[in-house]
Amino acid sequence: MPSDKAPRSAPEKVEKLYFVASDTAEAQEACTRLVARYGEVSAEEADVIVALGGDGLMLQTLHKFMGAGKPIYGMNRGSVGFLMNEYREDDLLSRVAEADATPIHPLSMDVVDQSGKSSTAQAINEVSLLRQTSQAARLRISIDGRVRLEELICDGIIISTPAGSTAYNLSAHGPILPISSPLLALTPISAFRPRRWRGALLPNHARVDIDILEPEKRPVSASADHREIRDVTRVSVHEDGSVEGLIMFDREHGWDERILTEMFRY
Incomplete structure (x- = not known):
């Protein structure tokens, strides 16, 4: 059965762009040049949204336009740039039109804190x-x-999507997941007991419930990407298949290729 995360073609016509840029001088200068060269419309009118910055900006842009049906094409004006394409100013409309759009579904995190508040x-x-x-x-x-x-x-635990498996999850020695795999990675951070437990691979339809034992003596925070909630007592996580974002990559260096490169990096 084909995965619903398989790459798709770009929109039939790519003529109208909307640009977002991080606050760095490099990204802002690039945005000014590209707008002057290709023009700009509102986000609602755009065929594709072009993000200029690093992976942090891409995550912010994906969150902002999640469920809007707008493909997002990033170009690296930051540091790491795993989620971004190479920055080039020439032939941008053609590059975007030939790129693949990969659908991604976010994790939904439901939290109860020590005051009983749900978030x-x-x-x-x-x-x-x-x-x-x-x-x-x-x-x-x-x-x-x-x-x-x-x-x-x-010290903690991570529930990672395939998209995030090369980020914090990989730093904690979790597995790298192909982007189209219907899996989630459950990865402990510095496990003390059981010392030999290295985590688990779960189907993406699984629901993970984590209860914090002794929450007052041993307080725990929970973060969904950049949003942190402190002093939690229970966290429930599942993939929300009803919401979709679209991230675009050049075909010659798509997400599958990036992940394979990470798998064989040493």
Whole structure:
């Protein structure tokens, strides 16, 4: 069965662009030149949104236009640029028209904190739970309503999408996931007990519930990409297949190629 995350072609016509840029001088100068050269319309009228900056800007842009049906084509004017294409000013309309658009679905994070307040946030890369003090966190992990790990003593844990598997998840020695794989990576951060547990691969339809044990003595924060909620007592995470974002890559250096390169990097 083909994955709903398989790359798609760009819109039939790419004539109207809307530009967003990070606050750096390099990105702002690039935006000024490109607008002068290609013109600009509003985001609502645009065929494609062009993001100029680094991976942080791309994540912000994907969050802002999630569910809007607008493909986003990034060009690197930042540092890492894993989510961005190479910056070139020539033939931009042709490049965008020939690029592939990969659909991505965010994680939905539902949180209850120590005051009983409930909050919801979305993550494109990952949901991460982290200890707030010198005390290690104690977590109980359930998958689809069944307790799978009664107690994990650790610095934290990450639930990562394929899109985020090369980010924080990889730094914590989690697996790299092909972008079209129907999987989530569950990766512990500095697990103390059970010491040999290295995490799990889960189907993307799984629901992950994490209960914080001793939340007052061992407080934990939960983050969905850049949004952090502190002093949580319970976190539930699932992929929201009803919401979709579209990220575009040049065909000669698409997301699958980028991930394969990371897999064989040493």
